[in-house]
Amino acid sequence: MTTRSMRALSGTLKPLFSLRSPQGFVVAACHQTHKSTYTTIAPPARYGGRHTVTLIPGDGIGPELAKHVCELFRFCCVPVDFEVVNVDSTKTSEDDINNAIMAIRRNGVALKGNIETNHNLPPSHKSRNSLLRTTLDLYASVMHSQSLPGVRTHHRNIDIITIRENTEGEYSSLEHESVPGVVECLKIITRTKSLRIADYAFRTAREKGRRRVTAIHKANIMKLGDGLFLECCKEVASGYPEITFNSMIVDNTTMQLVSRPQQFDVMVMPNLYGNVVSNVCAGLVGGPGLVPGANYGENYAVFETGTRNTGKSIANKNTANPTAMLLASCLLLDHLKLHGYASMIRKAILSTITDSQLHTADLGGKGSTSEMVQSIMDAIQSSGPRTQRH
Amino acid sequence: SILCNKTCVCPASQIQTVTLIPGDGIGPEISNAVMKIFEAAKAPIRWEERNVTAIRGPGGKWMIPPDAKESMDKNKIGLKGPLKTPIAAGHPSMNLLLRKTFDLYANVRPCVSIEGYQTPYTDVNLVTIRENTEGEYSGIEHVIVDGVVQSIKLITEQASKRIAEYAFEYARNNQRASVTAVHKANIMRMSDGLFLRKCREAAEKYKDVKFTEMYLDTVCLNMVQDPTQFDVLVMPNLYGDILSDLCAGLIGGLGVTPSGNIGANGVAIFESVHGTAPDIAGKDLANPTALLLSAVMMLRHMGLHGHAKKIESACFDTIRDRKVLTKDLGGNSKCSEFTEAICQRMKDMD
Numbered sequence: 150m151t152t153r154s155m156r157a158l159s160g161t162l163k164p165l166f167s168l169r170s171p172q173g174f175v176v177a178a179c180h181q182t183h184k185s186t187y188t189t190i191a192p193p194a195r196y197g198g199r200h201t202v203t204l205i206p207g208d209g210i211g212p213e214l215a216k217h218v219c220e221l222f223r224f225c226c227v228p229v230d231f232e233v234v235n236v237d238s239t240k241t242s243e244d245d246i247n248n249a250i251m252a253i254r255r256n257g258v259a260l261k262g263n264i265e266t267n268h269n270l271p272p273s274h275k276s277r278n279s280l281l282r283t284t285l286d287l288y289a290s291v292m293h294s295q296s297l298p299g300v301r302t303h304h305r306n307i308d309i310i311t312i313r314e315n316t317e318g319e320y321s322s323l324e325h326e327s328v329p330g331v332v333e334c335l336k337i338i339t340r341t342k343s344l345r346i347a348d349y350a351f352r353t354a355r356e357k358g359r360r361r362v363t364a365i366h367k368a369n370i371m372k373l374g375d376g377l378f379l380e381c382c383k384e385v386a387s388g389y390p391e392i393t394f395n396s397m398i399v400d401n402t403t404m405q406l407v408s409r410p411q412q413f414d415v416m417v418m419p420n421l422y423g424n425v426v427s428n429v430c431a432g433l434v435g436g437p438g439l440v441p442g443a444n445y446g447e448n449y450a451v452f453e454t455g456t457r458n459t460g461k462s463i464a465n466k467n468t469a470n471p472t473a474m475l476l477a478s479c480l481l482l483d484h485l486k487l488h489g490y491a492s493m494i495r496k497a498i499l500s501t502i503t504d505s506q507l508h509t510a511d512l513g514g515k516g517s518t519s520e521m522v523q524s525i526m527d528a529i530q531s532s533g534p535r536t537q538r539h
Numbered sequence: 540s541i542l543c544n545k546t547c548v549c550p551a552s553q554i555q556t557v558t559l560i561p562g563d564g565i566g567p568e569i570s571n572a573v574m575k576i577f578e579a580a581k582a583p584i585r586w587e588e589r590n591v592t593a594i595r596g597p598g599g600k601w602m603i604p605p606d607a608k609e610s611m612d613k614n615k616i617g618l619k620g621p622l623k624t625p626i627a628a629g630h631p632s633m634n635l636l637l638r639k640t641f642d643l644y645a646n647v648r649p650c651v652s653i654e655g656y657q658t659p660y661t662d663v664n665l666v667t668i669r670e671n672t673e674g675e676y677s678g679i680e681h682v683i684v685d686g687v688v689q690s691i692k693l694i695t696e697q698a699s700k701r702i703a704e705y706a707f708e709y710a711r712n713n714q715r716a717s718v719t720a721v722h723k724a725n726i727m728r729m730s731d732g733l734f735l736r737k738c739r740e741a742a743e744k745y746k747d748v749k750f751t752e753m754y755l756d757t758v759c760l761n762m763v764q765d766p767t768q769f770d771v772l773v774m775p776n777l778y779g780d781i782l783s784d785l786c787a788g789l790i791g792g793l794g795v796t797p798s799g800n801i802g803a804n805g806v807a808i809f810e811s812v813h814g815t816a817p818d819i820a821g822k823d824l825a826n827p828t829a830l831l832l833s834a835v836m837m838l839r840h841m842g843l844h845g846h847a848k849k850i851e852s853a854c855f856d857t858i859r860d861r862k863v864l865t866k867d868l869g870g871n872s873k874c875s876e877f878t879e880a881i882c883q884r885m886k887d888m889d
Contacts, residue, residue: 268724268732276725303659303763319675319692324729330696334730336675340686367777373680374690400780404788407763408658421723425781428756432763456760 200485203252203259204231208238209459210469211262217471217522218260218478224526227482227490232256236277238265246277250284259451260481262474263459275322278457283316285451287444288342289349290315290423292455294430294440299503300512302435309430310415312353313423314346315444320420338374338419343381349445350382350417351389362386364396365418365426378419403429431456438470438511439502441477443484450484452477463510467517470509472498475525497528555841558610559586562620564815565825570620572827572878573834579882580853582838582846587614591622591637593630601630603640611641611806616841618834619810623817638671643800643808644698645705646671646779649836650786653795655859656868660789665769667786668709669779670702671800676776694730694775696737703734703741705801706773710748713839717749718742721758721774721782734775758782762789787812794867797832799840809837823873826865828854831881853884 204219206212215233222229234252236245246264253259264277281287290313296305323335347364354362364382368375379396386394397405399422405412406429416426431440442455454473463469475498482491501507501524508514509521561570577584589607596602611617622633630636637643645668652663679691703720710718720738724731735752742750755778761768762782766789772782787796793813800808811829819825831854838847857863863880864870872880 266725268728268735270728272728272732274728279726319723320726322726322728324727326729332694332730332733334692334694334727336690336692338688338690367780370676370678371680371690373682373688377686377688400784403759403781403785404792407660407785407788408792421777422781424723424756425759428759429763429785432760436764437760456756458757 199228199230200258200487201230201232201256202481202485203249203256203261204233205236205249205259205261205264206233207236207262207459208265209263209461209464211459213465213467213518214469214471214474215260215262217518218474221475221494221522221526222478225490225494225529227487229482229485229487231260236264238267238277241270241274243280246280250281253281253285253449253451257449258481258484259449260478261451261453263453263457265459265461272322272324279320279322281451282444283320285446285449286316287446287449287451288314288316288345289445290427290442291353291445292427292430292440292442294427294434294455296434297439297499297502299505300435300439300508302433304410304433307410307430307434309410309413310353310357310359311423311427311430312346312350312415312417313427314342314417314419315423316420317342318420336371336374336421338377340377340381343378343419344385347382347385347417350415351385351392354392354415355389359392359415361393361395361414362389363402363413363416364394365399365402365416365422366396367399367422369398375419382417399425402426406430406433428456436470436511437473438509439472439476441473441480443477443480450481452481452484467519468510469518470511471518471521472502475522493529493532494525497525497532500528501525554583554585555616556585556587556614557837558607558614558617559588560591560607560617560619560622561588562815563623564621564817564820566620566622566815568821568823568874569811569825569827569830570618572874573618573830575878576827576831576850576853576881576885577834579885580846580850582843582850584838591633593633593636601636603633603636608640611808615805615807616837617806617808618830618837619808620830621811621813621815623815637808638800641802641806641808642672642804643802643806644670644672644701645801646783647709647799647801647836648783648786648796648812650783650790650796652790653858654855655861656791656795658789658791660766663766663786663789665766665786666709666713666715666771667779667783668702668706668771668773669783670698670773670775671779672776673698674776676780692727692730692777694733696733699734699737699775700741703738703773704744706738706771707741707745707748710771711745715748715771717751717770719751719753719758719769719772721753721755721772721778723755723778725754731775738773755782759785762786793829794826795828795832797829797836799833799836807837807840809833809840823875824866825874826867827874827878828858828868849885849888850881853881853888856884857881 206215234249236249266276292311294309296307317337319336321337326332366375366379368379437456437458440455444451479491479495507516507521509516561567587610589610591603591607593601624632647668649666673693675692677693681689706718722731722735724735798812835847835851857880863872865877
């Protein structure tokens, strides 16, 4: 490893390749005890009974949806104060995203919109979203795709939780052009991270009373990489005898998802397959406007829409579907242990969704974002007192 | 024998020889079905049957039998049934060997909804073109330290250029309106960026075909909601693998999906992509549709559009009729009965 290529390595791999004492570091890495992840993430401190949450509006439909979240929270008297941090995706300096990361470290929790990545810029300009996830080590991306009543889709009765490794795999951003015209992109799979995500998946399955965990892989082709991932999953599975474990190759998985999605329960997979599978699941239940997503790390949690779209083409037209973002804010409230508020808002959202008159364009309707949000607020008002004794 | 490239129209009197690789499991019976149907359609095809089993060549390298290679090199066009992938046999899969031997760089899978075989999706009509030689399937992996594995995804300018140009050529020859490049250049800036650049360059040369770019996740998201918005999709190896199987799932699975592999030097091998189904092998229960539709794709590639249309219509009409269907299509008939029904339909057409 040259010094130059070492500088490009992400934080976790650097100590392994330090030129100073290679043997010592390698040995240390091998004996590194697997840090226990059995401690639940404690909600950050409340000052005066109110939580401070970082809010990153992002691009496209992000800002308008963030505004609606603030509006709704204010209406419901939710004890959350948002610290807004803007990240300008047009700037090449990383100051903005570093400020956002620092704010999240301070508050422990964030709600974010997607930050656009201009993929025509040189590779030195990394995806801001990816930077955020890897720096804060938000290793698990969880998305719960559920068929919603009142939404017309090709399939019914879908209830799939996709758990995707969020920090390594194909998203390591390690690329080089060794010979002109030949580009190599490295996909890194490590034992520690694979064990960690598998453990997270089984723990989540147990907590939520789910019966089966399916590992998605392509180990017949990528024998070492995905083979390692699969091995780690099997190892963790042995510690959860009440949960059935099986595995499926990713191409067969997508085929099964479009023909019989009801067979899946909890799915765990490396980064790229997670991207594909979670988008397929979101599409199956009604699209990007409906499914919320959560990124969990050991110390931080960031909530966003499940499929992470900027929605550039529908920005500022008041046609975006606010459901995904609002459900993400409910996940945020659950994380802060404000379950009363979370279920109140969630119930109102679900009752609004069943009314097809209010469906936004992505669901085939003519409703507007503000109409939907207003209807949610009306539903909350009519269901009882706005504030809840906590 | 007379060789025909896809731009010339051959008179029916010129018989062309095609290499036929029946394969394993249900391979022989579905190959027989296809041969029978072609005979009934009076297609000007002569079959040259060959078997492919891996043999050790001089120098210890695994290769396909020389007579199979010779036949393919001579005829240029081949039709292949399913081949079993041996576990722990010491040699790579036969499909991989074939790919390497003939430099089969493009995998083309047209996915069209079959009337009569109901799926939750209707009106699917798209084509996935997948780069088949490099990308994530380069097979280069290392263990860096214990517990850290690195897999290398290789994207080269040459392979990307070749697949991009093939995609546009295919779109033009088959009257397709647009080509969409599927990528993840926001994350894999250099590799997918290179692929995308080559697609853009190819688009410049084919101004009559519309070119768009879309992220892989957006394609997946939109594909399961509304597949009718897609036409021709071109992408690197892994995305192609996933998407082509996803699209096959939309129309009913691998049992009804045709597939073609285009190689260098005019070689083209059309195949059914389902497995060998050893449990029903030899019992006259198999469904020959996938191999038949691949053979139809082959006829189109050879310029025999009339015969292709005749056989395809007979096949689709039989399925739409729902009177004689194999078990996987929801019926109770045998393979031979299904084949006979198609042959009868073609006789009635004449």
